[in-house]
Amino acid sequence: MIFSEMNCLNTERIKALADSLRAAIYPDRCPLCDAAIVHNSEICPDCRKNAAFIYGERCFLCGHPADKCVCKKHKNFYEAITGPFMYTGVVKNGLAVWKFRGGLINTEFFAKLVAACVRRDFAGAELDCICFVPQTKMESDEREYNQSEELAKAVGDMLGIPVVPALKKIFETERQHKLPKFLRSGNVFGVFDCREPELTENKNILLIDDIKTSGTTLNECAKMLRLNGAIKVYCAVIAIA
Ligand SMILES: [Zn+2]
Ligand SMILES: [Zn+2]
Incomplete structure (x- = not known):
């Protein structure tokens, strides 16, 4: 065995040892x-x-699962939506831990599942780019990150599709989940806009958010993408309420 190969083997062993030691001190946690x-x-x-x-x-x-459809085939500005989970039980807990504790440490876990759904369900969509639901500056300053953007970047890396910040949020709004259902559509109406038209024109776009609750935020974002020249918009989220 030549010297460089031996060195390489030793480095691998040291890495594996360091990994087990880290796991013994800080055990992995279920996301x-x-x-x-x-x-x-x-x-x-x-x-x-x-x-x-x-x-x-x-x-x-x-x-939703086909036998639990809640939309009665109501059309949206997006073609289709997919995601790995329903937003209930431990999934709610996992998303709260992801967003509010520990700076999005489980992004890769969720991104892998979202990317698998996109590969499986939108295989023929010829996606050109990925967009994410934006926040206002005040919202990003408050939380220090936009979880949808971080998820989009991770999914983009896994699928080899570029992420573009095509959308912007131009007004502050109440958080959607804090409002009764009948006020949600009005709360996001007209609050999103697109940046440069070349980011959206003639593109098939994958739009990413963390959770779909009523769907009005995704629909409003998809509407702006379509009004700004997108051919088709497909949505992917971690969990669907
Ligand atoms: Zn668990
Ligand atoms: Zn349905």
């Missing part, structure tokens, strides 16, 4: 329920079994 888990196992056995994964046939207009 959904936060329980300690076996190193590199991604998710705990309980969540693998019980988390609200969306399996099988689904309604692409609302994203």
